[in-house]
Amino acid sequence: MNTENNHHLNQLNSAQEEAVKHINGPLLVLAGAGTGKTKVLTSRIAHLIATKNALPSQILAVTFTNKAAKEMVERVEKILGYEVPGMYIGTFHSISARILRKNAELLGLTSSFNIIDMDDQLRLVKRILAELNIDTDQVNPKAVVNQISLWKDKAIKASDVDDIGSYHGNYYDAVKQVYKLYNDELQRSNSCDFGDLILHVINLLASNEACQNYYNKKFKYILVDEYQDTNVSQYLWLRLFAQGHNNICCVGDDDQSIYGFRGAEIENILRFEKDFNGAKIVKLEQNYRSTAHILNAASKLINTNQKRHGKTLFTESEGGKKITILSNWDDNAESNSIIQEIETLKIRQHKLSNIAILVRAFFQTRSIEEALLNEAIPYKIVGGLRFYERKEIKDIIAYLRVVNSDSDNLALERIINVPKRALGAAAFAKCNDYSRTKDVSIYTAISELLKNSLVTGKAKAGLEEFTSLINDARQMLQNSSLKDLAKFIIERSGYEEMLKASKEVNIDTKLENLREFCEALSEFHNLDEFLEHVSLVNELQDQNSEDSVNILTLHSAKGLEFDTVFLTGWEEGIFPHQRSLEESGDKGLEEERRLAYVGITRARKKLYISYANNRRIYNKWQVSTPSRFLRELPDEAIELKGSGTRFNNSYQKKTSSFNTTSAAKFKVGDNVIHTSFGEGNVKSLIGDVVEVNFESGKCRFVTANSLKSNCV
DNA sequence: TAGATACAGCCTATC
DNA sequence: GCTGTATCTA
16 A cells, blocks of 8 residues: 555554454444544545545445534545545434435335424324323323334334233333324325334345345445444344445444433443454544543543443543532522633633533523623523424424425324414314325315315315415425425415414514525425425524533533533432433433533543532422532542532442343343243344244244243 | 413433 | 413303
8 A cells, every 4th residue: 555545544543543444344443532433433434445445335324413424524535635425424314214215115105205203293193192082191192202212213113012021001002002003194194203214224124135135235334423322223224234244333432322211222332242243342542632630530430330341541641630529509609600710711811612511401501591691601502492493494394395295194284274274173183084084195185075075164265275375385386496485385374474463472583583494495406305404404503603601411512522611510319310310220320420421521621510509490499419420530630619518528339230131141042932922032132122033933023021041 | 263271291312 | 480281161
């Protein structure tokens, strides 16, 4: 290799270089915080291309966010020094959607299938519960949506729920009935939820050999970012794509697995060597971000966790400033002491944008914001409502979805009576019934009901008004810009009028949002492109560019870094959060501790940790005790400040106990007996879910606790 | 269908 | 204590 081809290896340390140069076979890169994870990923892609091991189109790189995907492309191109079109770099969902649009017919969809969001899911579940006469006091619709999503995350099909031992009883009988009807309804309306995007691709590859061969050949090298965040479905998805060549490189950090609540399985990364035979593991342990004190604190704290690969981060940088623990009488005092420190930093010419205040939960921001406002320190809250998630914007998008697709029943349901057209529950039920009986979309049903004079009175007038609006809009779609189309809908539907006549307080903001929305539409070439963007690339908008302090949650801080970081509310109940402990026990506690680790390692130069002895929560005063995590920090790295009660450092370390996952009882190839399916053979293990080839010939996913081993 | 009233829920979140 | 939503009543 000549040096010209080699510049992508510049500036890598030996571990990083080892990871980049490992070409074939499974590779796990355990990358501690600030150790150059993205650098390795992007250098590796550049290396594969520069050495001609792969064409750009043979590379599949998967991320969890669009931001990460975008950054990856940019950095690969920067390393190589030229534009690299054709790489498949994107989120699990956008890549899945792309593949599904090509193969939709094989799954009973059309290539223009709709992607639905949480609002749609909830609306659908409510409708189904009502149709089944299930009382929403008994079965909470939101909980059902969560359960269904979680089942999809675990690749548990509606027909498989019965096999899972832990879902028994009347409640689950109801939920799984809803699950089945929910899926039927999605199929009927040519729609996918986010879980389906992954599951359909799994089905496509698993059931169609030609298809699987095609993609196994096409994607020679697979790269996965943030592997610790993958759920069971994503894991199965990856295995299918890696089948045959096993050229899969997963990068992640088990110590930063903080998304258990949305289905992530830390076991995936802990199990990597077992899943992929002959896997090579490279640990990146040199940290380039933080001072030694900060790093030592993070290391000592995370070392309390039992379930981890175990890395020892080191740095060549100096001790730096000690971590300041700010103790305070109450939450207002906490905010004020933070603001005081910020004032000092300001005087010393620190940029405010290099300062971050991290909270466990959003309610903590109230008193912090008040204090910042008092002192006129500019701040921004990172996260929160995205532009396209605003109600008024979603309503107009629903109109566009109906204009775009006859089959989008859920979008239609959202806006058929917004603004009011005298089309209430009864009218909608009539359209829905007709649509089911005749097996046509609801929009078609409406047209036919009108044509055949099957509706009368106010409902007839309302439906006529609605269809004429949609039909006119469809005409416009042919020869007008999207911007004009949206403007037309907002006016002609009476939406604008409705807003103006309403007594809401923020009408002007909403009208302004709608105007902004119309402007934003001009960036898109067609409606399909826009709708795909809205569902899959809904990015956070950049707020004011003024130099301001960042306030964000620990979760959204992952992947970011700041010179100065304030970690707030280190009190039992808030952090670790009560509900994590109640719902997930030791497992929950370890995840909270990883969250603390993520928080600490965000700081480059100076870290503050604060707590209050008293806190007003939902307007009730509560006495709080300092977080146990404080006692897990090394004495030599911290200094105490403030007038609140000191925390007791002579605390006996509580040894945490673990229930070994029941799946650990089994291994691939074991003969097992299932409580209701009889004898079978273990095909694979995913967390506490076991894939079993049953003697009946059927292969199913079941939970470990519904299985007994069947050794002679 | 507007307006009043009752009532639950209140942690984190990408696509 | 506040907020969004479900349900009831005129």
